[in-house]
Amino acid sequence: MESFEDVRIRRPELESFVADLLEKAGARRDGAEATARAVVDASARAFDTHGVRLVPHYVESLVSGRVNGAPDLRFTRQAAAVGHLDADDGLGHLASYRAVEEGVAMARETGIAAVAVARSSHHGATGCYTLAAARQGFAAIGMTHSDAIVVPHDGLKPFNGTNPISFALPVAGEEPMLLDMATSSIPLNRVFLRRATGQPLPPEVAVDKDGAVTTDPHQATALMPLGGTAYGYKGAGLAAMVDILCSAFTGMAHGAALPAFTGTEESQPVSLGHFFIVLRPELFQPLALFDARVAAFLADLRSQPAKPGTRVMAPGDPERDAQADRRANGVPVDLTTWDSLREIAVRHGVAVPTTVPKA
C-alpha cells in the first residue's frame, strides 16, 4: 500500500455511483454493477492499485468501443467439471463473477471444476472472484494473463503480463484467506507512482528499454519476473503456466500475441483469457476436520517469532487493519481519480455522493 491524499465515501454509495457512471458510459446495468462491485471490493480491501482508480479507464474502454457494454455471455459446460465462457468482449468483471458462479455450481457436484474464460477484458483484481467463491464456502484458484510488460528470465524485451495467481480459502469464523499476487515483483503502476514521487525503485524489479536492470523509475519501461536476476526463472515459469491456462485452454492467443492495451487502435477488443478452478472442501474432507486444519495452520503461522517491529502474517492479513478502517470510515478514493469521476458525473448528470467528513 502506498499512502495518498483521498476523500472517503461509504461503500454502498460509492458502489452505486460507480455503477451509474459505467452505465452512462455504455455498460448494461449487470456489467456496470459487476464492475462497481469488483473495484469497490478491491478498494475496500486496500487493494488500491486495482480498485476505484481503474474506473476512468473502464469508462474510456466502453466509450471507445473496445469493451462491449451489452455482451451476450455464452456459457458451455464442455464436460462434467469443465466450462467455457465466451465473454463477447464485455467487461471482464461481469464475465469473471459469472465464471466463478458456474464453477461453484459444477464443483458443488463434482468437487473440483474449471472455467476457461475467452474474449474477455481487464478484470481488475483476480482476487475479487476467488473471494466470491470463498465467501460461499468454496476454495478457488484464479488467473489472468495480459499483454507483454514483464521480461522473461534472461530476456531483454517484455513478453509476459504480470499474470497474477490468486488463491482464496474459506476460513470458519473469519474472512477467507486470500493470496492475490502478480508473478512479477511489482505492478507496472508502481513504476508510474514512483515517477510522480521521485523515489527510486527497489533493486531487481524493473528494466530499461534495453533490458538492463534499473532503479530509476524514469528509465524503467518493463518489469522483471519475481525472483530477480538469479531466480527470475521461477516467476517467469509461473507466468508461463498462467499464460498457457489463459490462452491454450481458453482458445485465446498467448499474452505477447495480444494487442497491446495501450497504443493500439482503441476500439479493438483485447480478447483476454482468464482461468478459474473451484474446489468444494467438504468433498475432500469432513468439513469440521477441514476447518480445524485451516484454523491450526493459521494460528501456528500467525504465532511464529518475527523480526523486530513486524509480525508473521497469512496471505491477506497485511490489509486487515486498513479494511477495518475503511469499513468504519469509508472507502478512500485518491484525489486524481475523484476529480476524474466527478467530471464524468457532471458530464452525464449523475449525482455525486457525499464524502465522509474527516475525523
Place this chain on the structure above:
Amino acid sequence: MESFEDVRIRRPELESFVADLLEKAGARRDGAEATARAVVDASARAFDTHGVRLVPHYVESLVSGRVNGAPDLRFTRQAAAVGHLDADDGLGHLASYRAVEEGVAMARETGIAAVAVARSSHHGATGCYTLAAARQGFAAIGMTHSDAIVVPHDGLKPFNGTNPISFALPVAGEEPMLLDMATSSIPLNRVFLRRATGQPLPPEVAVDKDGAVTTDPHQATALMPLGGTAYGYKGAGLAAMVDILCSAFTGMAHGAALPAFTGTEESQPVSLGHFFIVLRPELFQPLALFDARVAAFLADLRSQPAKPGTRVMAPGDPERDAQADRRANGVPVDLTTWDSLREIAVRHGVAVPTTVPKA
C-alpha cells in the same frame, strides 16, 4: 545444476539396480519399481538434487520402518472429479504415480480432476508425476508439502517446507513443458553442497539460527521464501497455498506440525500429503487449436532477444542439453552416492551394473 564427479550407468540397468536395492531393503516390487522409476527419471532429466542420490535415504527409511514397504493403497473416489488416496505410509513415489493415474482416469471423463494423497512420504521430484500425466496427453499441476525448513516472510524460524509447485504440459512433437519449482529460492541441499565446496551462498536465500540473512553456508540453517527480504511474502504465500492443499484437503497436519524428517524417532511415519490436479486439454479446446496455441507460445518465447551469452528458455529447457547427453552417455551418479549404493548392494548380494566407460 552443480557439476560433480560421477560414474555413468545406462538408464535401464540403473533403474533395475535401484529397484533391486529397494526391494532388498524391504519394499514390495511395485514400490521398489515406482521409486526407481522416479529417481532415475529425475536424474535422467538432470534434476540431480531429487534423483538417484536420494536412494540411500529411502533405503534407510524402509529399514527403520518409517516407510511401509508393503502398503495397502486405498483409493476412494469421493466425487465425480475428486479422489482421495491413503498411501498407508508407503513410498511416496508409488502413491504419487497411482494418484496421477487415478486423476487421469477421472479427468478423461470430467475434464479436470483432483487427487489428494494422505499418509504418504517423500516422493522425490514432484515433476515426475505431472510429467507422467503429460506423457499421456494430460496437463497436470502437482504439489507436496514437507516439514519446516523455510522461514515465513518476516519470520525468524522455519515454518514452511520448500513446498514445490509443478506444472506439466503436453507439447505436440516434443517432450512436455515442465515447471518444477520450490517456493524457496534454493533447496536445502544446495546449502549442504556449498558447505562442502566452501563457496558462499547467493544473497537473500538463507538465514542463520537466529533468522538473520546469511551467505555463509556454515551459518545457514534455514531457507528464505522466493522473493527474498522484500518480496518473500509471494514465495511464502505460494507455500501457504501448497501447504493447505496438501493438509486441510488431504486430512494431514500442516507442514510445521509434521514430525521433522530428521532428528525425530526414525520409525515414525512422516504422514505427508500431496495434491494433484489433472486436466484434459481436448475437453477445453479442440486439440489442433490447443497444440497450435502451445507451439506458438513456445516458439515466440524461445525467440525472444536475450542477454549476451544466454537465450530465453521455457520451463524445462535448461535441462535439455544435459538430457540429450545422458540419453547418449548414461545417467550420472555422484561418487558418494555410488559408493553408498555399492555398499548396500554388496551387503544384500545384488549385482552391481557396469558403468559406461568415459569417452
